[in-house]
Protein backbone atom coordinates (compact mmCIF):
# COMPACT_ATOMS: atom_id res chain seq x y z
CA UNK A 307 0.00 0.00 0.00
CA UNK A 308 1.15 3.52 -0.74
CA UNK A 309 2.52 5.62 2.13
CA UNK A 310 1.02 9.06 2.61
CA UNK A 311 3.31 10.59 5.22
CA UNK A 312 6.79 10.48 6.68
CA UNK A 313 6.39 7.34 8.79
CA UNK A 314 8.81 5.29 6.67
CA UNK A 315 11.57 7.89 6.92
CA UNK A 316 14.43 7.51 9.37
CA UNK A 317 15.51 10.43 11.64
CA UNK A 318 17.75 13.23 10.41
CA UNK A 319 21.39 12.08 10.36
CA UNK A 320 23.26 15.10 8.92
CA UNK A 321 23.88 15.95 5.29
CA UNK A 322 27.04 15.93 3.19
CA UNK A 323 27.36 18.52 0.36
CA UNK A 324 26.91 15.58 -2.04
CA UNK A 325 23.41 15.05 -0.65
CA UNK A 326 22.35 18.55 -1.68
CA UNK A 327 23.73 17.83 -5.12
CA UNK A 328 21.92 14.48 -5.24
CA UNK A 329 18.61 16.33 -4.67
CA UNK A 330 19.12 17.89 -8.11
CA UNK A 331 19.16 14.43 -9.80
CA UNK A 332 22.39 15.36 -11.63
CA UNK A 333 22.66 12.20 -13.73
CA UNK A 334 19.13 12.39 -15.08
CA UNK A 335 19.24 16.12 -15.76
CA UNK A 336 22.57 15.86 -17.61
CA UNK A 337 20.78 14.68 -20.76
CA UNK A 338 17.92 17.17 -20.33
CA UNK A 339 20.48 19.96 -20.10
CA UNK A 340 22.30 18.60 -23.14
CA UNK A 341 19.08 18.83 -25.22
CA UNK A 342 18.70 22.42 -23.95
CA UNK A 343 22.25 23.27 -25.00
CA UNK A 344 21.65 21.81 -28.47
CA UNK A 345 18.39 23.77 -28.81
CA UNK A 346 20.39 26.89 -28.05
CA UNK A 347 23.24 25.97 -30.41
CA UNK A 348 21.07 25.24 -33.45
CA UNK A 349 18.81 28.28 -33.05
CA UNK A 350 19.21 30.94 -35.73
CA UNK A 351 20.73 34.19 -34.55
CA UNK A 352 23.48 35.20 -32.19
CA UNK A 353 23.85 35.04 -28.44
CA UNK A 354 26.79 36.24 -26.37
CA UNK A 355 28.73 33.07 -25.30
CA UNK A 356 28.68 34.12 -21.63
CA UNK A 357 24.91 34.59 -21.74
CA UNK A 358 24.61 31.23 -23.53
CA UNK A 359 26.52 29.58 -20.67
CA UNK A 360 24.29 31.34 -18.12
CA UNK A 361 21.19 30.14 -20.01
CA UNK A 362 22.40 26.52 -19.95
CA UNK A 363 23.23 26.87 -16.25
CA UNK A 364 19.68 28.17 -15.62
CA UNK A 365 18.16 25.16 -17.41
CA UNK A 366 20.30 22.86 -15.24
CA UNK A 367 19.39 24.76 -12.07
CA UNK A 368 15.67 24.82 -12.88
CA UNK A 369 15.56 21.14 -13.83
CA UNK A 370 17.52 20.23 -10.70
CA UNK A 371 15.31 22.41 -8.51
CA UNK A 372 12.22 20.67 -9.91
CA UNK A 373 13.95 17.36 -9.10
CA UNK A 374 14.43 18.50 -5.47
CA UNK A 375 10.72 19.37 -5.20
CA UNK A 376 9.94 15.96 -6.75
CA UNK A 377 12.09 14.25 -4.10
CA UNK A 378 10.42 16.27 -1.35
CA UNK A 379 6.96 15.23 -2.48
CA UNK A 380 7.91 11.61 -3.23
CA UNK A 381 9.80 11.02 0.05
CA UNK A 382 7.21 8.49 1.24
CA UNK A 383 7.32 6.31 -1.86
CA UNK A 384 11.08 6.75 -2.33
CA UNK A 385 11.50 5.19 1.12
CA UNK A 386 9.72 2.07 -0.13
CA UNK A 387 11.61 1.42 -3.34
CA UNK A 388 15.01 -0.28 -3.44
CA UNK A 389 16.20 2.05 -6.23
CA UNK A 390 15.36 5.21 -4.29
CA UNK A 391 15.56 4.26 -0.62
CA UNK A 392 19.03 5.76 -0.16
CA UNK A 393 18.04 9.20 -1.46
CA UNK A 394 18.90 12.02 1.00
CA UNK A 395 15.38 12.51 2.41
CA UNK A 396 14.25 8.88 2.90
CA UNK A 397 17.72 8.02 4.24
CA UNK A 398 17.26 10.79 6.82
CA UNK A 399 20.24 12.91 5.77
CA UNK A 400 18.20 15.94 4.67
CA UNK A 401 14.99 17.15 6.22
CA UNK A 402 11.97 17.28 3.95
CA UNK A 403 11.23 20.96 4.62
CA UNK A 404 14.85 21.88 3.83
CA UNK A 405 14.65 20.09 0.49
CA UNK A 406 11.40 21.88 -0.37
CA UNK A 407 12.82 25.30 0.48
CA UNK A 408 15.95 24.53 -1.50
CA UNK A 409 13.90 23.46 -4.54
CA UNK A 410 11.70 26.55 -4.43
CA UNK A 411 14.58 29.01 -3.96
CA UNK A 412 16.63 27.46 -6.78
CA UNK A 413 13.54 27.44 -9.05
CA UNK A 414 12.98 31.15 -8.51
CA UNK A 415 16.68 31.97 -9.00
CA UNK A 416 16.85 29.94 -12.23
CA UNK A 417 13.82 31.66 -13.77
CA UNK A 418 14.81 35.20 -12.73
CA UNK A 419 18.41 34.72 -13.86
CA UNK A 420 17.29 33.35 -17.22
CA UNK A 421 14.92 36.31 -17.69
CA UNK A 422 17.74 38.74 -16.95
CA UNK A 423 20.31 36.93 -19.08
CA UNK A 424 18.09 36.21 -22.10
CA UNK A 425 14.38 36.99 -22.47
CA UNK A 426 10.93 36.53 -20.97
CA UNK A 427 9.89 33.82 -23.43
CA UNK A 428 12.72 31.47 -22.37
CA UNK A 429 12.14 32.25 -18.69
CA UNK A 430 8.39 31.65 -18.98
CA UNK A 431 8.91 28.24 -20.62
CA UNK A 432 11.44 27.32 -17.90
CA UNK A 433 8.97 28.36 -15.19
CA UNK A 434 6.23 26.32 -16.84
CA UNK A 435 8.44 23.24 -17.21
CA UNK A 436 9.41 23.36 -13.50
CA UNK A 437 5.70 23.58 -12.65
CA UNK A 438 4.96 20.76 -15.11
CA UNK A 439 7.49 18.35 -13.60
CA UNK A 440 7.00 19.28 -9.93
CA UNK A 441 3.24 19.75 -9.87
CA UNK A 442 1.54 18.29 -12.96
CA UNK A 443 3.67 15.13 -13.21
CA UNK A 444 4.82 14.56 -9.62
CA UNK A 445 1.87 15.75 -7.54
CA UNK A 446 -1.00 15.16 -9.91
CA UNK A 447 -0.33 12.41 -12.46
CA UNK A 448 2.33 10.08 -11.07
CA UNK A 449 0.16 8.45 -8.40
CA UNK A 450 -3.11 8.59 -10.33
CA UNK A 451 -2.79 7.17 -13.83
CA UNK A 452 -0.66 4.70 -15.80
CA UNK A 453 -0.54 7.39 -18.50
CA UNK A 454 1.53 9.52 -16.06
CA UNK A 455 4.60 9.14 -18.25
CA UNK A 456 2.89 9.88 -21.54
CA UNK A 457 1.50 13.20 -20.29
CA UNK A 458 4.27 13.91 -17.77
CA UNK A 459 6.94 13.32 -20.40
CA UNK A 460 6.29 16.87 -21.52
CA UNK A 461 8.37 18.14 -18.60
CA UNK A 462 11.67 16.82 -19.89
CA UNK A 463 10.82 17.86 -23.45
CA UNK A 464 10.85 21.61 -22.78
CA UNK A 465 14.60 22.31 -22.42
CA UNK A 466 15.29 22.18 -26.18
CA UNK A 467 12.54 24.78 -26.60
CA UNK A 468 14.01 26.88 -23.77
CA UNK A 469 17.48 26.81 -25.38
CA UNK A 470 16.04 27.87 -28.73
CA UNK A 471 13.93 30.64 -27.16
CA UNK A 472 16.95 31.92 -25.23
CA UNK A 473 18.49 32.90 -28.58
CA UNK A 474 15.45 33.84 -30.65
CA UNK A 475 12.94 35.10 -28.08
CA UNK A 476 10.23 32.92 -29.62
CA UNK A 477 9.34 29.31 -30.47
CA UNK A 478 9.61 27.89 -33.99
CA UNK A 479 8.69 24.69 -35.83
CA UNK A 480 12.06 22.94 -35.31
CA UNK A 481 12.05 23.30 -31.50
CA UNK A 482 8.43 22.11 -31.49
CA UNK A 483 9.52 18.99 -33.38
CA UNK A 484 12.39 18.49 -30.92
CA UNK A 485 9.84 18.80 -28.12
CA UNK A 486 7.68 16.13 -29.80
CA UNK A 487 10.70 13.85 -30.25
CA UNK A 488 11.59 13.91 -26.53
CA UNK A 489 7.88 13.59 -25.69
CA UNK A 490 7.50 10.38 -27.73
CA UNK A 491 10.90 9.09 -26.66
CA UNK A 492 10.01 9.25 -22.96
CA UNK A 493 7.49 6.34 -22.81
CA UNK A 494 9.83 3.69 -24.26
CA UNK A 495 12.68 5.15 -22.16
CA UNK A 496 10.74 4.95 -18.94
CA UNK A 497 8.58 1.86 -19.52
CA UNK A 498 11.71 -0.19 -20.26
CA UNK A 499 12.94 0.76 -16.81
CA UNK A 500 9.49 0.29 -15.30
CA UNK A 501 9.43 -3.28 -16.63
CA UNK A 502 12.37 -4.35 -14.54
CA UNK A 503 11.47 -2.06 -11.62
CA UNK A 504 7.80 -3.10 -11.60
CA UNK A 505 8.09 -4.86 -8.23
CA UNK A 506 9.33 -1.63 -6.65
CA UNK A 507 6.50 0.44 -8.12
CA UNK A 508 3.95 -2.16 -7.06
CA UNK A 509 5.30 -2.07 -3.51
CA UNK A 510 4.93 1.72 -3.44
CA UNK A 511 1.46 1.61 -5.00
CA UNK A 512 2.43 3.67 -8.05
CA UNK A 513 0.19 2.87 -11.03
CA UNK A 514 2.98 2.49 -13.58
CA UNK A 515 1.91 0.72 -16.76
CA UNK A 516 3.47 -2.72 -16.02
CA UNK A 517 1.79 -2.72 -12.60
CA UNK A 518 -1.68 -1.78 -13.89
CA UNK A 519 -1.80 -3.36 -17.36
CA UNK A 520 0.86 -6.03 -17.08
CA UNK A 521 4.20 -6.63 -18.78
CA UNK A 522 2.78 -7.85 -22.09
CA UNK A 523 0.79 -4.67 -22.65
CA UNK A 524 3.79 -2.54 -21.64
CA UNK A 525 6.12 -4.38 -24.03
CA UNK A 526 3.75 -3.68 -26.92
CA UNK A 527 3.57 -0.01 -25.96
CA UNK A 528 7.36 0.28 -25.84
CA UNK A 529 7.52 -1.03 -29.41
CA UNK A 530 4.63 1.12 -30.67
CA UNK A 531 6.16 4.34 -29.30
CA UNK A 532 9.54 3.52 -30.82
CA UNK A 533 7.82 3.02 -34.20
CA UNK A 534 5.93 6.32 -33.88
CA UNK A 535 9.16 8.03 -32.90
CA UNK A 536 11.08 6.96 -36.01
CA UNK A 537 9.20 9.08 -38.62
CA UNK A 538 8.98 11.93 -36.13
CA UNK A 539 12.76 12.03 -35.71
CA UNK A 540 13.26 12.04 -39.46
CA UNK A 541 10.65 14.77 -40.01
CA UNK A 542 12.98 17.78 -39.43
CA UNK A 543 15.05 16.54 -42.37
CA UNK A 544 11.98 15.67 -44.49
CA UNK A 545 10.66 19.20 -43.92
CA UNK A 546 13.97 20.75 -44.89
CA UNK A 547 14.65 22.12 -41.40
CA UNK A 548 17.92 20.16 -41.07
CA UNK A 549 20.40 18.67 -43.50
CA UNK A 550 21.17 15.12 -44.65
CA UNK A 551 23.61 14.42 -41.79
CA UNK A 552 20.90 14.71 -39.19
CA UNK A 553 18.38 12.83 -41.37
CA UNK A 554 20.65 9.84 -41.97
CA UNK A 555 21.75 9.76 -38.31
CA UNK A 556 18.11 9.89 -37.17
CA UNK A 557 17.17 7.06 -39.50
CA UNK A 558 20.04 4.75 -38.47
CA UNK A 559 19.82 5.44 -34.72
CA UNK A 560 16.01 5.24 -34.86
CA UNK A 561 16.12 1.83 -36.52
CA UNK A 562 18.59 0.69 -33.86
CA UNK A 563 16.18 1.90 -31.14
CA UNK A 564 13.28 0.03 -32.79
CA UNK A 565 15.51 -3.08 -32.77
CA UNK A 566 16.07 -2.74 -29.00
CA UNK A 567 12.37 -2.13 -28.41
CA UNK A 568 11.52 -5.14 -30.56
CA UNK A 569 13.74 -7.11 -28.16
CA UNK A 570 11.59 -5.86 -25.27
CA UNK A 571 8.39 -6.76 -27.14
CA UNK A 572 9.60 -10.24 -28.08
CA UNK A 573 10.73 -11.08 -24.54
CA UNK A 574 8.29 -13.54 -22.98
CA UNK A 575 10.02 -13.68 -19.59
CA UNK A 576 6.96 -12.56 -17.72
CA UNK A 577 4.68 -15.18 -19.26
CA UNK A 578 4.89 -17.42 -16.20
CA UNK A 579 4.75 -14.53 -13.75
CA UNK A 580 8.50 -14.61 -13.04
CA UNK A 581 10.25 -11.62 -11.50
CA UNK A 582 11.24 -9.14 -14.15
CA UNK A 583 14.19 -7.66 -12.32
CA UNK A 584 16.62 -9.55 -14.53
CA UNK A 585 14.81 -8.47 -17.67
CA UNK A 586 17.85 -8.10 -19.94
CA UNK A 587 16.12 -6.74 -23.09
CA UNK A 588 14.33 -4.08 -21.03
CA UNK A 589 17.57 -3.04 -19.31
CA UNK A 590 19.33 -2.91 -22.68
CA UNK A 591 16.55 -0.80 -24.22
CA UNK A 592 16.60 1.59 -21.25
CA UNK A 593 20.37 2.06 -21.52
CA UNK A 594 20.21 2.42 -25.28
CA UNK A 595 17.38 4.98 -25.02
CA UNK A 596 19.80 7.36 -23.30
CA UNK A 597 22.55 6.86 -25.86
CA UNK A 598 19.97 7.23 -28.64
CA UNK A 599 18.64 10.61 -27.53
CA UNK A 600 22.20 11.83 -26.97
CA UNK A 601 23.24 10.77 -30.49
CA UNK A 602 20.11 12.26 -32.05
CA UNK A 603 20.67 15.70 -30.53
CA UNK A 604 24.41 15.56 -31.15
CA UNK A 605 23.68 14.82 -34.82
CA UNK A 606 21.42 17.85 -34.90
CA UNK A 607 24.30 20.04 -33.73
CA UNK A 608 26.87 18.47 -36.07
CA UNK A 609 24.40 18.91 -38.92
CA UNK A 610 24.59 22.66 -38.43
CA UNK A 611 28.37 22.51 -38.88
CA UNK A 612 28.59 20.24 -41.97
Ligand code: HEM
Nearest residue numbers: 333334337338341389455458459462463488492496499596
Ligand atom coordinates in the same frame (compact mmCIF):
# COMPACT_ATOMS: atom_id res chain seq x y z
C1 HEM B 1 8.29 11.61 -17.23
C2 HEM B 1 9.45 11.44 -17.82
C3 HEM B 1 10.58 10.56 -17.32
C4 HEM B 1 10.57 9.60 -16.37
C5 HEM B 1 9.41 9.15 -15.52
C6 HEM B 1 11.93 9.11 -16.26
C7 HEM B 1 12.33 8.16 -15.35
C8 HEM B 1 13.62 7.79 -15.14
C9 HEM B 1 14.03 6.98 -14.04
C10 HEM B 1 13.11 6.42 -12.98
C11 HEM B 1 15.36 6.83 -14.13
C12 HEM B 1 16.27 6.09 -13.18
C13 HEM B 1 16.84 7.15 -12.29
C14 HEM B 1 17.51 6.61 -11.09
O1 HEM B 1 17.94 5.46 -11.08
O2 HEM B 1 17.62 7.38 -10.13
C15 HEM B 1 15.79 7.56 -15.30
C16 HEM B 1 17.08 7.64 -15.72
C17 HEM B 1 17.49 8.51 -16.67
N1 HEM B 1 16.71 9.36 -17.39
FE1 HEM B 1 14.72 9.44 -17.39
N2 HEM B 1 12.73 9.75 -17.14
C18 HEM B 1 11.94 10.65 -17.80
C19 HEM B 1 12.35 11.52 -18.75
C20 HEM B 1 13.66 11.71 -19.09
C21 HEM B 1 14.09 12.72 -20.01
C22 HEM B 1 13.17 13.67 -20.76
C23 HEM B 1 15.44 12.60 -20.09
C24 HEM B 1 16.41 13.37 -20.90
C25 HEM B 1 16.10 14.12 -21.93
C26 HEM B 1 15.85 11.53 -19.21
C27 HEM B 1 17.14 11.12 -19.02
C28 HEM B 1 17.52 10.12 -18.18
C29 HEM B 1 18.91 9.71 -17.97
C30 HEM B 1 20.14 10.31 -18.66
C31 HEM B 1 18.89 8.70 -17.03
C32 HEM B 1 20.09 7.89 -16.49
C33 HEM B 1 20.59 8.42 -15.21
C34 HEM B 1 21.70 7.54 -14.67
O3 HEM B 1 22.60 7.19 -15.42
O4 HEM B 1 21.65 7.24 -13.49
N3 HEM B 1 14.73 11.01 -18.63
N4 HEM B 1 14.71 8.13 -15.90
Ligand SMILES: CC(C)=CCC/C(C)=C/CC/C(C)=C/COP(=O)(O)OP(=O)(O)O
Nearest residue numbers: 334335338368369372376435436439461462
Ligand atom coordinates in the same frame (compact mmCIF):
# COMPACT_ATOMS: atom_id res chain seq x y z
C1 LIG C 1 13.57 22.27 -17.08
C2 LIG C 1 12.89 21.14 -16.42
C3 LIG C 1 12.06 21.42 -15.25
C4 LIG C 1 13.06 19.91 -16.90
C5 LIG C 1 12.45 18.73 -16.35
C6 LIG C 1 13.42 17.95 -15.54
C7 LIG C 1 13.46 16.50 -15.78
C8 LIG C 1 14.71 15.89 -15.29
C9 LIG C 1 12.49 15.81 -16.39
C10 LIG C 1 12.52 14.39 -16.64
C11 LIG C 1 11.51 13.73 -15.80
C12 LIG C 1 12.11 12.76 -14.83
C13 LIG C 1 13.53 12.76 -14.45
C14 LIG C 1 11.35 11.92 -14.29
C15 LIG C 1 11.80 10.95 -13.29
O1 LIG C 1 10.67 10.37 -12.86
P1 LIG C 1 10.37 10.24 -11.35
O2 LIG C 1 10.56 11.56 -10.73
O3 LIG C 1 9.05 9.61 -11.22
O4 LIG C 1 11.53 9.24 -10.99
P2 LIG C 1 12.03 8.67 -9.65
O5 LIG C 1 11.20 7.47 -9.37
O6 LIG C 1 13.46 8.33 -9.95
O7 LIG C 1 11.87 9.76 -8.63
